[in-house]
Amino acid sequence: xxxxAVWKARRDRFEQTVLPHLNAAYNxxxxxxxxxxxxxxxxxxxxxxxxxxxxxxxxxRDSRGWLLKVVRNTCYTWLRENRGKTVTQFQESGQxxxxxxxxxxxxxxxxxxxxxxxxxxxxxxxxxxEVLILRELEGLSYKxxxxxxxxxxxxxxxxxxxxxKELQLRLFESTREAKT
Amino acid sequence: xxxxxxxxxxxxxxxxxxxxxxxxEVETHVKGCDRCCLARxxxxxxxxxxxxxxxxxxxxxxxxxxxxxxxxxxxxxxxKHLIPSTFPNWRPVSIAASIAAxxxxxxxxxxxxxxxSSTNVLAQQVVSSHIRSLMADHxxxxxxxDQHTVKPWFSGKLDFAPVVKDLAAQGFPLTGGRxxxxxxxxxxxxxxxxxxxTINLFLWPTSQADSEPETLAIKGYNLVHWTQSGMTYWAxxxxxxSELRDFVRKQxx
Numbered sequence: 032x033x034x035x036a037v038w039k040a041r042r043d044r045f046e047q048t049v050l051p052h053l054n055a056a057y058n059x060x061x062x063x064x065x066x067x068x069x070x071x072x073x074x075x076x077x078x079x080x081x082x083x084x085x086x087x088x089x090x091x092r093d094s095r096g097w098l099l100k101v102v103r104n105t106c107y108t109w110l111r112e113n114r115g116k117t118v119t120q121f122q123e124s125g126q127x128x129x130x131x132x133x134x135x136x137x138x139x140x141x142x143x144x145x146x147x148x149x150x151x152x153x154x155x156x157x158x159x160x161e162v163l164i165l166r167e168l169e170g171l172s173y174k175x176x177x178x179x180x181x182x183x184x185x186x187x188x189x190x191x192x193x194x195x196k197e198l199q200l201r202l203f204e205s206t207r208e209a210k211t
Numbered sequence: 212x213x214x215x216x217x218x219x220x221x222x223x224x225x226x227x228x229x230x231x232x233x234x235x236e237v238e239t240h241v242k243g244c245d246r247c248c249l250a251r252x253x254x255x256x257x258x259x260x261x262x263x264x265x266x267x268x269x270x271x272x273x274x275x276x277x278x279x280x281x282x283x284x285x286x287x288x289x290x291k292h293l294i295p296s297t298f299p300n301w302r303p304v305s306i307a308a309s310i311a312a313x314x315x316x317x318x319x320x321x322x323x324x325x326x327x328s329s330t331n332v333l334a335q336q337v338v339s340s341h342i343r344s345l346m347a348d349h350x351x352x353x354x355x356x357d358q359h360t361v362k363p364w365f366s367g368k369l370d371f372a373p374v375v376k377d378l379a380a381q382g383f384p385l386t387g388g389r390x391x392x393x394x395x396x397x398x399x400x401x402x403x404x405x406x407x408x409t410i411n412l413f414l415w416p417t418s419q420a421d422s423e424p425e426t427l428a429i430k431g432y433n434l435v436h437w438t439q440s441g442m443t444y445w446a447x448x449x450x451x452x453s454e455l456r457d458f459v460r461k462q463x464x
Contacts, residue, residue, distance in 0.1 A: 042282060045282070053270045056270070057270035057271075058270075062268070067271065071271065071274060074270070074278070075274075075278055075281055078281070145265065148260055148264040152266060167261050168267050170367065173223070173228045188222065188223050188228070189219075191222055191226075192219070192221070192222040192223075195254070202257075
């Protein structure tokens with residue numbers, strides 16, 4: 032086989048393995064960067080990076096998780112370069128957001144519309160946002176998320192729990208504002 | 212379990228990420244606690260509104276094509292890939308390659324002679340999985356003693372729908388389920404109790420023909436293996452062999 036053919040075979044294998052996860056890659060990048068154009072750029076860049084390190088990917092392993100890890104890292108690099116100060120290192124605060132705990136509020140959340148839901152997610156701290164996206168929209172297990180984020184399982188559990196509480200609060204507040 | 216502890220574990224419990232023992236503890240607490248019931252309702256509402264409002268962003272049309280063409284013109288990864296072929300001195304490489312090939316060939320040859328039968332290898336895997344499950348510290352268990360909770364829990368996690376039977380009336384109550392990995396694939400593991408003993412029942416689809424139950428004993432555990440209607444089953448426990456066969460008979464009914 033010529034080198035060129037070897038190269039092509041490798042690229043084909045890469046495309047078959049990783050391109051099926053394009054929606055997952057885009058969805059994560061879209062939520063982390065906050066807009067369509069940047070998400071596209073980040074996704075393209077992620078695929079290039081992934082191809083260059085495809086040798087480190089072992090076939091039979093979780094290809095979606097592997098790609099999402101690359102996408103997440105590319106997003107963070109992009110955010111650091113383009114947003115500078117907006118990505119400050121996240122501090123795990125000891126303070127729990129207060130839960131809403133009342134039926135009428137739950138009712139309000141049910142009435143929230145798509146825009147409100149999207150804005151509420153966007154307003155979340157990025158560390159809460161990413162676990163929520165990976166869990167609620169991609170349906171990944173705690174273990175898979177822990178692997179992508181390179182954090183312990185317990186951290187995934189607590190960030191997810193706090194992220195959800197904060198999202199509930201924001202939804203509650205924004206639906207109440209929308210009503211008045 | 213205190214309310215505080217239960218609250219900390221509530222999300223993991225509702226996500227089906229707790230081990231069986233803790234899961235049952237949280238379940239028991241939530242049933243008798245109004246605050247936790249409310250928190251559970253809030254969880255449901257949030258899940259519902261995330262699903263209902265379609266906040267998933269699909270990749271725009273044409274992005275796939277743009278990526279394909281960038282991958283085709285990416286010089287860096289091609290160059291990187293070319294490095295080994297421009298290696299200046301071939302001789303040591305080819306000698307090393309011949310030695311490596313010889314080692315691989317002999318490993319395959321002896322490996323074939325010495326390899327235990329595939330059923331035995333699988334039986335060993337089943338024993339290991341069973342022992343691991345008894346430690347109950349892994350976070351992938353489902354939480355329920357109800358077949359109507361256990362079965363839907365598997366959907367989306369497996370590429371088949373396992374048959375889940377509760378045999379409480381026959382003396383083998385279902386206590387939960389778990390995803391496991393056997394025979395190079397994801398399988399369903401169902402947990403049953405017999406007095407104080409745990410029975411693991413592993414099942415996954417197979418193309419093999421139906422076979423009658425076959426009993427084995429490994430490391431003090433009894434195993435029963437059979438194939439029925441395109442599914443292969445392995446039951447394992449430290450209950451005695453006749454009780455395990457009784458369990459299998461009830462499963463097969």
